[in-house]
Amino acid sequence: AQTVTQSQPEMSVQEAETVTLSCTYDTSESDYYLFWYKQPPSRQMILVIRQEAYKQQNATENRFSVNFQKAAKSFSLKISDSQLGDAAMYFCAYRSPFAQGGSEKLVFGKGTKLTVNP
Amino acid sequence: GAGVSQSPRYKVAKRGQDVALRCDPISGHVSLFWYQQALGQGPEFLTYFQNEAQLDKSGLPSDRFFAERPEGSVSTLKIQRTQQEDSAVYLCASSLWGQDQPQHFGDGTRLSIL
Numbered sequence: 001a002q003t004v005t006q007s008q009p010e011m012s013v014q015e016a017e018t019v020t021l022s023c024t025y026d027t028s029e030s031d032y033y034l035f036w037y038k039q040p041p042s043r044q045m046i047l048v049i050r051q052e053a054y055k056q057q058n059a060t061e062n063r064f065s066v067n068f069q070k071a072a073k074s075f076s077l078k079i080s081d082s083q084l085g086d087a088a089m090y091f092c093a094y095r096s097p098f099a100q101g102g103s104e105k106l107v108f109g110k111g112t113k114l115t116v117n118p
Numbered sequence: 119g120a121g122v123s124q125s126p127r128y129k130v131a132k133r134g135q136d137v138a139l140r141c142d143p144i145s146g147h148v149s150l151f152w153y154q155q156a157l158g159q160g161p162e163f164l165t166y167f168q169n170e171a172q173l174d175k176s177g178l179p180s181d182r183f184f185a186e187r188p189e190g191s192v193s194t195l196k197i198q199r200t201q202q203e204d205s206a207v208y209l210c211a212s213s214l215w216g217q218d219q220p221q222h223f224g225d226g227t228r229l230s231i232l
């Protein structure tokens with residue numbers, strides 16, 4: 001079974017600075033999807049960014065980018081120019097390749113709580 | 119509505135009671151998921167529907183947990199004879215069918231068992 005590990009329970013960053021959140025995963029599959037979700041105190045899980053394993057180019061969404069190292073099974077999230085609204089729990093998640101009739105479930109890590117200091 | 123809607127937002131029940139949690143997915147979303155999120159933890163998968171078919175229920179922790187989606191739209195997660203360890207936030211997510219479709223989550227139902 002696939003597992004996702006987030007080794008940083010908490011991180012903090014100064015407003016306007018850059019922070020990197022770590023994520024490693026374990027899988028024997030060669031093709032899969034990786035995601036970063038943000039969960040503010042309001043609880044709604046919001047998709048931040050996603051990466052397809054067969055794509056070598058790292059995904060970028062505005063201030064958010066990933067460093068995807070397939071061989072190392074590492075998928076870190078970099079947040080540039082941090083804003084107060086970035087404060088939240090961040091979850092890394094894994095999804096297996098799509099298969100007809102199969103499950104599309106996400107496997108989540110335990111999360112990293114990000115604090116942004118003004 | 120524009121997003122996934124879950125009700126109730128909060129539910130308090132006494133140990134031994136039955137509860138039902140509702141999820142109204144985004145219109146047109148074929149796939150529907152239930153996750154359980156304990157305090158301070160990441161969500162854990164419970165079950166998955168494609169339309170009305172329950173394709174994966176491997177995450178349901180016991181036979182006290184039951185989910186249905188009879189018409190391929192609204193889904194209900196039922197927990198019978200609740201126990202204290204059932205206290206958690208229950209998240210519902212939906213998505214379009216396809217390889218690269220992201221899951222959209224609701225606000226969740228916080229269940230507290232006294």
